[in-house]
Amino acid sequence: MRKLKTRGGEKTCLREYTDLLKIPCLPLHRQEDSKALQRLHQLVLSHFLFAVWTGIAAVVTDGYWLPSYKLKSSWATGLHLxxxxGHVECLLVLLDHNATINCRPNGKTPLHVACEMANLDCVKILCDRGAKLNCYSLSGHTALHFCTTPSSILCAKQLVWRGANVNMKTNNQDEETPLHTAAHFGLPELVAFYVEHGAIVDSVNAHMETPLAIATYWALRFKEQEFSREHHLICRMLLDYKAEVNARDDDFKTPxxxxxxxxxxxxxxxxxxxxxxANLMDINGCAAxxxxxxxTSVRPAAQPEICYQLLLNHGAARIYPPQFHKVIQACHSCPKAIEVVVNxxxxIRWNVKWKRAIPDDDLERYWDFYHSxxxxxxxxxxxxxxxxxCAIRRTLHSRCHRVIPLLSLPLSLKKYLLLEPEGIIY
Incomplete structure (x- = not known):
């Protein structure tokens, strides 16, 4: 495999590759023109080196294909390239000349690459020619685990229809099933498809997390601080599939x-x-x-008052009164949340820690509330x-959310009993 050291050499390589592609590949195969086919193979490799040199794509160790890495000891076959x-004709020519279909010198088989690139035509061809469906990459992933985008859903379906194992875990420290992967990346269509084809809804990974726990955690896009509707839909689907809502991971955390x-x-x-x-505790003794x-202070897109209200109406234990200043520290800019918890x-009696926890600007901005x-x-x-x-809520306890809406009371009183915030305390 020759190396490209100059821009002139790089340009020549690309021009040669482009010119050769003008010659139909299949006629070369039918004519048994082995020299031309060998030249084609060499130029495909050369074009890949050009792509690496310009930062378009590359192969790195541990089975990951990432941009802007230099090619060192890892390498790729013509099938991979x-x-x-997406050169289907080149793929067919190489397969017809007995190219090794399951080789993985760079950590991935051609089928892994096809799934990652969401190339359905290549997936079909490789499956037809005998590619191993459940083969691991060097990073411990099967082809199904590389189907992580909406455009790769058809690839995943093709693999399952041809016999891929929907419950096969990754051979690495995560030990995740394809259902975990689909839940992580927010692919509700793929979640439904896997479950319909035998995926275990409550399968656990190496951290004892179920797909429901995975989908719940990744429902928040941390960078944008936005919630994902796709992950919400997946959680709804998994609960409808009877997923265990109180399943606990190795830290005793539930979804x-x-x-x-x-x-x-x-x-x-x-x-x-x-x-x-609502009162299950994790390994550190913390409830939801x-x-x-x-x-609360680092979730600007959230509505913490609703979270507190939901938990308290479902029987959650209240914050220990001597620690109430921590509620004010966390929620000083969200008085509705403080109101829900106080009520x-x-x-409950205030102390000097309460006042110290309120910044002066928030105290001034929400003076009416804090005065009350x-x-x-x-x-x-x-x-x-x-x-x-309080007497009614103590009697109903965890049934507040279910019983209070059924009482023959005005709507305003029902809201009052359910701790609906009003902006002032009386």
Whole structure:
């Protein structure tokens, strides 16, 4: 394999490759023109080196194809390059001349590359010619694990129809099934397809995480701080498929913990309605409400007051009163969240830590609310109306969300009983 050292050499290589492609490949095969075919193979390799030199594509160790890496000890066969650039005719010629279809000198077989490039035609050809469907790449992934984009869904379907194992785990430290991968990348169509073809809904990876837990965690796009509708749909589908909503990973975290960490009230509501237990604790003794408290200040797209309201209406234990200043520290710019949590107590007294936790600008901006907070949380008892609310909620406990909407009461009173924030405390 010759190396390109000058721009002139690089340009010559590309020109030779382009000119040769003008000659039909299949006629060469039929004419048994071995010299021309050998030249074609060499120039395909040369074109790949040109692509590497210009940073278009490259092969690196551990089975990963990434841009802007230099080609060193790793290398690729003509099959890999034909699949990478989508040259179906070149692929057919090489296969007809007994190219090794399952070779993986760069860590991936041609089938792995075809799935990663979402090239359905190449996938079909390779499968027809005997490519191993469940072969691992050097990174421990099967072809199904490389189907991670909407455009590769048809490739995944083709593999499953031809016998690929939908429950085969990666041969690496993650040990994830294709269902985990589809849940991670937000592909609801592929999730449905895998389950219909025998995927185990509650399969666990090396960290004891189920696909439901994976989809829940990745529902928040951390960079954009936006929630993914596709991941929400996947969670809904998995719950409909009877996924275990209280499954715990190796840190004892449930999917509800992960939804609370994202401050994702949509998924929290979905899981609580499906039977998630609000008071389950992780390995550090933290329940979901503590998770919401930890991340409130760093989730600008979230509505923490709804998260607290959902948990408390489903029987979550309240924050330990001497630690209430931590609620104010986390929620000082979201007074509605503080209001929801305060109204879950019959009475709670403020202390100096509360005032220290409120920045001056927020104290000024939300003066009416904080004035009402410190007035109510003094030595005086709360109103009879509030105490009645607490008595009803204590009786119903975790059934508040289900029973209160059925009571023969005005809508305003139902909202009051369900801790709907009003912007002021009385």
């Amino acid at each position: 034909s699949v990478l650039f 509800l913990h992960k939804a609370a960490w994202n401050c994702d009230h949509v998924l929290m509501h979905m899981m609580l309605e499906a039977g998630a237990e 409400i503590q998770y919401v408290l930890k991340v 879950a107590y019959e009475h 907070l410190f007035t109510v949380c003094s030595n005086s008892p709360r109103t009879l109306m509030h105490l009645s609310r």
